[in-house]
Amino acid sequence: MRGFVRRVRRLPVSLLLGGLLTALVVGAALLSLVWTPFPAEQVRVVARLRPPGPVHWLGTDHFGRDVLSMILVGARNSLAVGAAAVALGAMLGVPLGLAASAWGRWGDEAVARLGDLLFAFPAVLTAILLTAALGAGAVNVVLALGLFNAAVFARVARGAALAVWRRDFVRAALALGRGPLSVTLVHVLPNIAGVVIVQGTVLFAVAVLNEAALSYLGLGIQPPSPSWGKMLGDAQTFLFTAPLQAIFPGAAIAVTVLGLNLLGDGLRDALDPRHRSAGLL
């Protein structure tokens, strides 16, 4: 037990704090699968815009829906969109980056140009374009954010893989007659996994922020399914009468993003001691 405590105390502060905040949000999302104080989509106009109290801990919105229940279900929706966008980005971007590192100059050039093209479209712009063509919805948000993430993953994977390709054990494997695909899967991929996971955590945080912004604009998760961004959009209309409604969903987004960013920083420090920064920095 003492050994465990000592090991935990040796971990970066950012990893512990980030892990704790992220666990809190994931816990809220999981809890919403089995329990919420009230059904999140239940409309009760007679109980509209109630301030926080013993029955509705965080109050009710303009339709009389329980804000705490909406925030719990919102956590689930937000994390689902973020996870899907990161998974899509990694599935497209990591193989692309690995291929570019193995194919030499032309592969490099192709990934660099694709990256330039995708960076020309900030995720919000891509989402707007897709919404104009296909209509609003969570799927289009995942597609837009996933494409942007793919460009980032491809660049990061390529950079990290190039460094691995230069190492002696990879040269030895090639000299022994292993093909590029086999070397990539057996030697390169496991050695860049840490960098990819750290990048994934940061992109997860960016995806949560962008999903909230798009839902605020009405282009993301569609009602009646609760989303933190849409809740803020609705709360803005009632700033004079129910200002607290504009606080809780925003705080939920900030806690989630802060947790994921700290987790990413902490993982980077834990996986690569050369990057170690002081405490939370």
Add this chain to the structure above:
Amino acid sequence: MLAFLVRRLLTLALTAWLATLVVFAVLEAIPGDPALVMLGTSAQPEAVAALRAQMGLDRPWPVRYAGWVGGMLHGEFGTSLTYARPVAGLVADRLAITLPLAGLALVLSAGIAIPLGLFAAGRQGRAGDWAVMAFGQMGIAVPGFWFAILLILLFSVRLGWFSAGGFPGWEAGAGLALKALLLPAVALALPEAAILARITRTAALDTLREEYVRTAVAKGLPRRVVLRRHVLPNALIPVATILGLQFSFLVAGAVVVENVFTLPGLGRLLHQAIGQHDLIVVQGVVVLLAVTVVAVNALVDIACAAIDPRPRVTV
């Protein structure tokens, strides 16, 4: 340098061309008749036919694409269905709000972040450094549009110092117009400033480890002079690169923040165009923004290469 310049400009042209292809292809993929999507299913068949002719939907797509790109090269972005005005004119009107907003946000973010980053680097590991980095973490985590709502809550609802949104127009006087842009610019600047402060701190710490800085300190120069004269100019190169890259985030942020403050800028035009199914406006504005992002990134690359010869080797 000339070879680098030519190569970078060719890349810029290629990326810009690919961006036009992407926008055209996405809107080409609309299921059904785009004219019917824009006018609605209850539209008169004659109106749909007229719009189809105006958009050239009866022609094959390569001809339409060539006509569209050729028009844009001459400043013709088509005519908005909602406003019955050329898109180029609409964009020019809206830029009169979005450009000053973005400029103000950029100035605010650099004005806050660079001194903070230098301050933190000069006090590495001490309370001041921790405070700046905590600001950095919070600034990145707080969504810009929520911060915008909080600013409205404090300065408009509680204190009544600013209006909660809208824009009086430049004709009402520069003072009033700038006042209307101040809160949106602060909201837009916060996440940028948070990122930039971290970058400035890292760049300044790297520079502080250089031999010539140690020599300056050993000569007995005061810390403030060392930071200003030796650290700042060298730390500014990575800061300028990030500032350029942040332009794309600024564009995305403006779309959202303009909607929070109901500012009639380019972002709001784009958002409204989606609601109005005005695909001609969406197409024109998205291409314009994407090409601007590409151009700004290329300009930053070229400017950095002109100041510092090292990137030319790797880019």
